Amino acid sequence: MELKADHLGIGYSGKQIAFADRLELNTGQLTGIIGINGSGKSTLLKTLEGNLRPISGEISIGDRSIMDFKQSELAKMMSMVSSRSSISSALTVEEIIRLGRQPYTNWFGKLSKTDKRIVEKAINTLQVSDLKLRYFDRLSDGQKQRVMIARALAQDTPFILLDEPVTHLDMYHQSVVFDLLRTITRKNNKGIIFSSHQINVVLDICDELIVIDEAAIYQRSVQHWLEGDALKGLFPSDHIRFDEATRRFRLK
Amino acid sequence: MFVTNISLGSVGIGLLDTMRILTGSEAVNASHEYIILEYRLPKALSAIMVGCGLSISGLLMQTLFRNPLAGPYVLGLSSGSSLGVALLVMGSGLLGSNLAVFAQSKYAVVLAASLGSFSVLLLVMATLWRVRNTMAILIIGLMIASFTSAIVSVLSYFTSAEDLQQYVFWSMGSLGRLDWQDLGILWTLLMMGIFIFLYLLKKLNAFLLGEEYARSMGVNTKRTRFLMIVVTGILAGSITAFAGPIAFIGLTIPHLARQLFSSGNHFILLPAILLIGSLVMLLCETIAQLPGSSFVLPLNAVTSFIGAPIVIWLILKKQKLIF
Numbered sequence: 030m031e032l033k034a035d036h037l038g039i040g041y042s043g044k045q046i047a048f049a050d051r052l053e054l055n056t057g058q059l060t061g062i063i064g065i066n067g068s069g070k071s072t073l074l075k076t077l078e079g080n081l082r083p084i085s086g087e088i089s090i091g092d093r094s095i096m097d098f099k100q101s102e103l104a105k106m107m108s109m110v111s112s113r114s115s116i117s118s119a120l121t122v123e124e125i126i127r128l129g130r131q132p133y134t135n136w137f138g139k140l141s142k143t144d145k146r147i148v149e150k151a152i153n154t155l156q157v158s159d160l161k162l163r164y165f166d167r168l169s170d171g172q173k174q175r176v177m178i179a180r181a182l183a184q185d186t187p188f189i190l191l192d193e194p195v196t197h198l199d200m201y202h203q204s205v206v207f208d209l210l211r212t213i214t215r216k217n218n219k220g221i222i223f224s225s226h227q228i229n230v231v232l233d234i235c236d237e238l239i240v241i242d243e244a245a246i247y248q249r250s251v252q253h254w255l256e257g258d259a260l261k262g263l264f265p266s267d268h269i270r271f272d273e274a275t276r277r278f279r280l281k
Numbered sequence: 282m283f284v285t286n287i288s289l290g291s292v293g294i295g296l297l298d299t300m301r302i303l304t305g306s307e308a309v310n311a312s313h314e315y316i317i318l319e320y321r322l323p324k325a326l327s328a329i330m331v332g333c334g335l336s337i338s339g340l341l342m343q344t345l346f347r348n349p350l351a352g353p354y355v356l357g358l359s360s361g362s363s364l365g366v367a368l369l370v371m372g373s374g375l376l377g378s379n380l381a382v383f384a385q386s387k388y389a390v391v392l393a394a395s396l397g398s399f400s401v402l403l404l405v406m407a408t409l410w411r412v413r414n415t416m417a418i419l420i421i422g423l424m425i426a427s428f429t430s431a432i433v434s435v436l437s438y439f440t441s442a443e444d445l446q447q448y449v450f451w452s453m454g455s456l457g458r459l460d461w462q463d464l465g466i467l468w469t470l471l472m473m474g475i476f477i478f479l480y481l482l483k484k485l486n487a488f489l490l491g492e493e494y495a496r497s498m499g500v501n502t503k504r505t506r507f508l509m510i511v512v513t514g515i516l517a518g519s520i521t522a523f524a525g526p527i528a529f530i531g532l533t534i535p536h537l538a539r540q541l542f543s544s545g546n547h548f549i550l551l552p553a554i555l556l557i558g559s560l561v562m563l564l565c566e567t568i569a570q571l572p573g574s575s576f577v578l579p580l581n582a583v584t585s586f587i588g589a590p591i592v593i594w595l596i597l598k599k600q601k602l603i604f
Contacts, residue, residue: 102499104498117347117604120486120489124486128487132499138482
């Protein structure tokens with residue numbers, strides 16, 4: 030399945046902050062979004078999720094515009110992991126992950142056997158089964174992130190969008206999350222799109238890379254980015270340079 | 282609790298006798314039967330309904346605004362009612378005697394209070410169309426409240442002592458004003474509120490992750506938010522109209538339920554708040570009667586006496602408030 034955007038202008042209250050000629054995201058692909066602070070990474074994710082109206086252009090899933098989806102149908106296509114939401118401390122980990130099944134349950138939210146199996150699978154994939162009965166706010170940041178990814182996985186959508194999933198994590202837990210994203214993309218055939226400031230890791234693990242640079246959004250394969258000169262100009266050159274030999278950004 | 286509340290009052294009636302009268306068997310004392318059926322039974326029933334209604338409104342507002350200090354009155358509803366009643370009671374004195382007679386009638390007060398809270402509700406809804414930000418609605422509600430209470434204080438400065446007294450009595454809150462017909466109206470509205478709450482149950486749990494997550498899980502957040510505000514407006518508005526402003530119940534009961542059951546899950550909270558809300562309201566009403574004496578305390582003060590320490594106690598005991 031494909032998540033596509035054509036001539037997409039993104040921004041708030043009529044003011045465009047960036048423009049993409051064409052984006053094409055596929056299931057089974059891991060896509061990273063990079064760009065400096067304030068370049069519009071979160072705005073792009075929100076727009077793709079359908080939480081923010083595009084200024085111009087159109088987003089479609091499987092050739093159907095997301096405007097034509099009902100909210101409940103869209104919830105079966107895309108799930109998200111946000112970095113800013115304030116989550117109630119009065120819910121247990123299991124309750125939160127079960128909420129992921131909402132698009133599929135009846136008005137009373139009763140879980141069928143299938144629902145329970147999918148929840149159980151998500152819990153096992155993210156290795157949070159020993160946290161099931163804990164309250165969310167008693168968890169460490171790394172655990173919280175795993176729980177929220179498990180919730181998104183339980184929603185069982187072809188696409189998962191994550192806004193800076195490793196921001197508050199130390200290096201070890203960052204690598205845990207990145208590893209999980211890569212595994213889920215391959216094993217569960219998901220299309221995972223995430224924004225991050227960890228450019229070097231993104232270059233290592235992603236298939237596709239979306240770069241937001243000076244109000245323009247480009248998408249190419251990681252290979253393509255590495256071969257060209259495009260990455261050299263991403264940051265002002267006074268402090269950081271791109272080292273082609275090691276495929277790493279380095280401090281000068 | 283229910284029977285105790287009925288049996289206690291300025292005239293003490295034994296628990297056994299109370300039971301007998303309530304179950305419809307041969308009355309021991311005709312005047313006791315009259316007191317119970319025409320006065321105390323409706324009052325106990327209205328205590329239960331008021332407790333349930335305010336708790337539901339409070340829980341809805343806390344879930345909508347994701348703010349532990351939200352309650353049924355954050356939208357400025359009680360201030361709206363107060364303004365309505367103040368305008369009626371104090372304004373009519375200035376306008377002439379015909380209106381003044383009308384102002385004395387109970388239904389005029391109920392009508393004025395309803396109109397007041399309803400116009401505040403409309404104002405809040407109108408701002409809902411313009412702003413998407415939930416926090417903005419909360420602030421607008423608070424500002425409306427300050428604005429209307431400013432008008433009330435100006436009015437009370439120019440009004441006669443008698444009219445002022447009538448207004449003050451209304452603002453103390455009392456369940457003694459409700460007759461069987463009022464109870465019928467309140468019952469219908471309460472059932473409607475509970476029905477819509479049941480319809481929203483699943484979506485309310487999604488709201489506990491924040492509106493963005495709720496939307497991503499398929500919840501039509503605009504419509505849900507609209508329904509939450511309408512239910513709160515109708516329940517809190519009608520209760521205030523009949524019984525006057527009653528503080529702290531709507532704020533405290535959901536907290537009490539959350540801490541007692543260690544859960545924010547609305548499937549658990551709904552029965553919990555209905556039960557605790559009824560019990561606490563009956564308790565407050567019983568205390569307000571000052572059993573054995575002919576004095577009656579303002580209900581609004583009793584609920585504050587009980588509500589405020591409960592909230593403080595919850596925070597001190599639990600260290601971290603589950604919310």
